[in-house]
Amino acid sequence: MPAASLTAVRSFVAAPVPARPAIAVEGRRAFAFKGVEKRFGDKTVLDGIDLDVPSGQFVAVIGKSGCGKSTLLRLLAGLDRPTSGSLTLGAEEEGHSRTRFMFQEPRxxxxxxxxxxxxxxxxxxxxxxxxxxxxxxxxxxxxxxxxxxxxxxxxxxxxxxxxxxxxxxxxxxQILALDEPLGALDALTRIEMQQLLERIWLAQKFTAVLVTHDVAEAVALADRVVVISEGRIALDLDVPVARPRRRGSAELARLEGTILDRLFG
Amino acid sequence: MSFSARLHANAIGWVLPVLVIAGWEIASRAGVMPANVLPAPSAVAEAFWRLTLSGELIRNIGVSTARALAGFAVGGSIGFALGLANGLSRLSRGLTDTTLQMIRNIPHLALIPLVILWFGIDEEAKLFLVALGVFFPIYVNTLLGIQSVDPQLVEMGRVYGMDGRALFFRVILPGALPAIFVGLRYALGIMWLTLIVAETISASSGLGYMAMQAREFLLIDVVVLSILIYALLGKLADSLARLLERLSLGWHPAFQNG
The missing domain is CATH 1.10.8 (Helicase, Ruva Protein; domain 3)
Known part of the structure; x- marks a missing residue:
């Protein structure tokens, strides 16, 4: 399927077509969720998600099991449709396919x-x-x-x-959606993979959305951490730490604490 | 595995048959085994040579093989096509699977009297029986193979933009192939079995007919020869299927280093 028709299926509000000015990539939007709800039968999994992500950002999405974080990712990748609300994707760049999905298993x-x-x-x-x-x-x-x-x-x-x-x-x-792809790896391989991911992301500057249950991984990699709880965004935290980051530094540990407090507080 | 090691592993399978034949020859020569019960291997070899010279053996093997392959081609392709259709389409499966499962439970050799009434002892009778016998193992295993393809891989294929055709040839068919090969090997066994029975009961040529004629004239060496040739043909068909399997399932851990 050509990328264009994939986009057509996924945009529930027509994506604005900008005149593509020669501005910095960071200025553009990768995607936006607006009041997105997702219900499976009686069960509300996502309950009004608003999330605006600029192009090139590395976002980590954290939450307990069953909080709806994987559903969020599946909506972004077009594997599911929202029950209500809208999901807007930014303009398409020539020669680039839109969204790629990396599963928990290699598949x-x-x-x-x-x-x-x-x-x-x-x-x-x-x-x-x-x-x-x-x-x-x-x-x-x-x-x-x-x-x-x-x-x-x-x-x-x-x-x-x-x-x-x-x-x-x-x-x-342009967007890489990662659904806990490192969850099944041993601790050392995992750190290696995180470094590889960060290196390639810095080189290619795609927008990365990483769903994870590992808070340390989230603060080590992401520009921004979004905590989801009971289908809503409970915390939206910037991680203003310069790269390369040193694992286990006091700054990362403090952010990690803030997130854990919100998850279990 | 190196070539010589593989040769060695294959050779070990032939140790037992060779020992049995040697023991049999010795028993016959010592008079323990009367020739009118079981002739000596050397007598069977003589019969083999006699029938080869007269051209009778080659002709009968040719006739039987042609029948077997024709029946296999007809029954196998129908079984494969229906297996694919029912594996891929819920509608097709709903429509035909119950009926097929009912027919599957009839032993196809029980149809011999009916088949003789319908077709007499002509070629159609043998073709029909072999085709029917081969159909089910191919059908059941093709269907099973397609149903057991990992749905996660199918989802991956869709996410990466494969259309139906690419999905079938790159994900579904290769995933179903190991089960299809199991069906193929079962079907080859049933193919020979059905043909022997059909030829023994109603035929005017072929290996089964040769064996029955020999029985009439008490040519026990020819009867034994026919049985041995069946064994060899069965083994040959199985080896061919295994070779195909090894060539096309090189990715499968069970066929690596093997």
Missing amino acids: LLPWASVVKNVEVGLTGIAAGAEAWQRALDILGEVGLADRADEWPSVLSGGQKQRVALARALVGHP
């Missing part, structure tokens, strides 16, 4: 080689030799260029998730 095709799995991210964007070359380039960025022709089954958990990251990024998305 690689076991019958396709690593490089072919990455090429899945170019479906409808590029094919043949060009797709292969782009897939190899991004595999190099996640440090797996030498594993391109292997089957996914021989990779470790962290390596599989790096292939999934490469697949998500190969089409140069």
Whole structure:
């Protein structure tokens, strides 16, 4: 499906088409939720979410299990539709596909080689030799260029998730939605992946929305942390800490405390 | 696994058959096993040579193989097509699956009297029985294979913009392939079994017919030869299926290093 028609399905209010002035990327909006509600039967999962995210921002969404944070992400990625309210996506940039989704599990095709799995991210964007070359380039960025022709089954958990990251990024998305993609990794691999994610995000400047249950991960990576509780935004906190951030610094620990207080206070 | 190691692993499977045949030959020569009960392997080999020279053996193997493959092609392709249709479409499954499951529970060899009444002892009778026998293992396993494709992978395919065609060829069919191969191997076994029974009861050529004729004339060596050839043909079909499986399921952990 071409990116344009995907956008058409997902915009519930027509996206404004700006004259694309040569202003800084940060000035533009990536997406906005306005009064978004989502109900499954009688159960209200999201209850009036307002969230405006500028282009290029790294947002972490935190909440307890069942608070609706994954639903928020699925709405953003177009996997679900809101019951009411609107979701507006910013203007589309040429040659870039809109939103990519990184799942909790790697979800690689076991019958396709690593490089072919990455090429899945170019479906409808590029094919043949060009797709292969782009897939190899991004595999190099996640440090797996030498594993391109292997089957996914021989990779470790962290390596599989790096292939999934490469697949998500190969089409140069404007928004990357991450649904606890590091949750199943061991602690050390996890920190490695966080650093990789931060490095690629700094280089490519896409908008990242990371759903996580790990407060330390959120404050280490994000520009902004949104806490969701009972379907509403309970806290919207900026993380004004310069990068590279030092894990375990007093500043991050203080922010972490604020968030934990709000979650359990 | 290296080539010589693989050869070694294959060779070990033949140790037992060779020992059995050697023991059998010795027992026959010592007179423990009378020739009118079970002829010696050397007598069977002689019968093999005699029938090969006369061209009878090759002709009958050819006739039986052609029947088996024709029946397999007809029954297998219908089973595969219906398995795909019912795996992909809820409507098609709702419409046909109950009926098919009822028919599946009839042993297809029980239809032999009816089939003889319908088709006589012509080729159609054998083709029909083999096709019917092969149909169900292929159908059931194709359907099962498609239903067991990981829905998370299908969702991933959709999120990454695959259309229905790409989704089928890149996600669903490869995911169903291991189960389809299980069906294929079952079907090959049933194919030979059905054909032997059908040829034994009603035929004027083929391996089963050759065995029945030999029985009439008390040519026990030819009867034993026919049985051995069935065993070899069955093994050959299974080996071919395994080879195909290994070639197309190279990604599967069970077929790596193997």
